Amino acid sequence: MSRSRKLHRLSNPDAAEHRAQRMLFRHLRDDTNANRGRMAKRVRELQLLLAMDPVEFEQLIARLMEAMGMKVELTARSRDGGVDVRGIDTDPFRGGHVIVQVKRHRDTVTPSAVRDLYGTLQHDPAATKAVLVTTSRFGPSSHQFVTGKPITLINGAELVGLLKHHGFHEVFAAARFGADGGPDGEELPPVDVPSEPARLLLHWVGDEEYDIAALVCRGNRALSDEHLVFYNNGSTPDGSVRLLTGYGDANACLMVDFDALPAEADRLVVVAAADTHNHPTATMGGFAGPALILEPGADEDPAVVHLADGAPTNTAMRLGRFDRDAAGDWDFTPALAGYPGGLHQAVIAYGLEVDDA
Missing domain, CATH: 3.40.1350.10 (Trna Endonuclease; Chain: A, domain 1)
Incomplete structure (x- = not known):
């Protein structure tokens, strides 16, 4: 198993900022008013x-x-x-x-x-x-x-x-305004509400192209090959994590239904990678001013984490991870790490086998 090389750490936020960040990324539970x-x-x-x-x-x-x-x-x-x-x-x-x-x-x-x-x-x-x-x-x-x-x-x-x-x-x-009827006063039909996925948006500055990927894990191991979501696999088998293109002005977007993630999953790892398939000399050096934005739902304020720039010595970069606690809530930690070997190395680091061919 390859070990990821540390890129560099963000400066530690003070206690108040850290608590605010954790609360921003914590999903409200179903039993709250x-x-x-x-x-x-x-x-x-x-x-x-x-x-x-x-x-x-x-x-x-x-x-x-x-x-x-x-x-x-x-x-x-x-x-x-x-x-x-x-x-x-x-x-x-x-x-x-x-x-x-x-x-x-x-x-x-x-x-x-x-x-x-x-x-x-x-x-x-x-x-x-x-x-x-x-x-x-x-x-x-x-x-x-x-x-x-x-x-x-x-x-x-x-x-x-x-x-x-x-x-x-x-x-x-x-x-x-809480109306019980439609625009013409008719009674609205009953409807079963699907759980609302969060939108995980990735922004960066510049013209370089990068891809976003996610690994659904138990600890530091991905559940399976099918639980790696990236440009060649746009969704997990249950649809709980999916790639979405053309979402507003976001450079990249993942839809994540945290409530629908497998029961055995307790971690979601987010990775950005250079498009070395179409651009063999591409690196993370152009990954400037990156920000990860979580839109928990249509009526909730987004949470923003500003990340460190990428390094030209790497072709992929772990941006952070969501961890599920004992109460079932998910918290985000911006845990940066660089991968000189690209998404290939990142996948191996989380226990998946890759066919070098």
């Missing part, structure tokens, strides 16, 4: 989406895509193989032609719907990726099916977060 209040509001928000007219809902998704920088086209209903919206992502690195299907569902979306969308993607000569958006949730089978495929699943809680992040607060005005 504050969390119950947020949950009630989230129910109303999802109810409002579920009560929307189908065409209006598709138009909302199209507007969201435009706000994310895409060129968008609404398709003719029932004439495009189940595709509701088409978009062109102009990002030079991760862009492409996106097909989107939206489902205003109250119950969990079936795996067959996900497989059908994949079939549509395979038979569409212009499309390079697909997105399935729902007001409900997806099960573990769906998340496992899309692993390694150019498909993104966005559940209701994630959709609420994306809409708010991109300024669509007016959609949820009735929920903000």
Whole structure:
């Protein structure tokens, strides 16, 4: 097992700052009054989406895509193989032609719907990726099916977060004031709220490209190869940790459902790595002014940790780790370490075997 070389330590914060940082990154437990209040509001928000007219809902998704920088086209209903919206992502690195299907569902979306969308993607000569958006949730089978495929699943809680992040607060005005009915006074439908993943955003300064990766661990060992989430494996088998592209102005983004992480997992390690596959001479030397931002939920203030710059002697860098305590809460520790051998070395350090070929 390779040992990681220490990059350098951050200056120790004073006691008050350290306590504030730990509280910022600590997830509220389900039995707190504050969390119950947020949950009630989230129910109303999802109810409002579920009560929307189908065409209006598709138009909302199209507007969201435009706000994310895409060129968008609404398709003719029932004439495009189940595709509701088409978009062109102009990002030079991760862009492409996106097909989107939206489902205003109250119950969990079936795996067959996900497989059908994949079939549509395979038979569409212009499309390079697909997105399935729902007001409900997806099960573990769906998340496992899309692993390694150019498909993104966005559940209701994630959709609420994306809409708010991109300024669509007016959609949820009735929920903000605790209204029990829809915009026209009708009774809102019942809805089961999916757990809301946290958004773990990585920012840095400069034009260099870096990737974010996560290892779901028990102690200092990853649970399995499938619990390494990176550019070649976009999700854990249960979907509790996933890569997300095109999230606002973030350079990179992980969606983490801390409540859905495996029971045996007690650590989540976050790593940044240079893209040495496409740029063999790349190092962490251009990783300047990095900041790790945790957005715990749509209605909670983000927490920010400013990290030390990368070093040109390394091609990957451990940014820190989340640890689960005995009470089930997760705390973050900015534990920096450099890896001259890149993500390959970082993976080996956490007990995974790597085929050098």
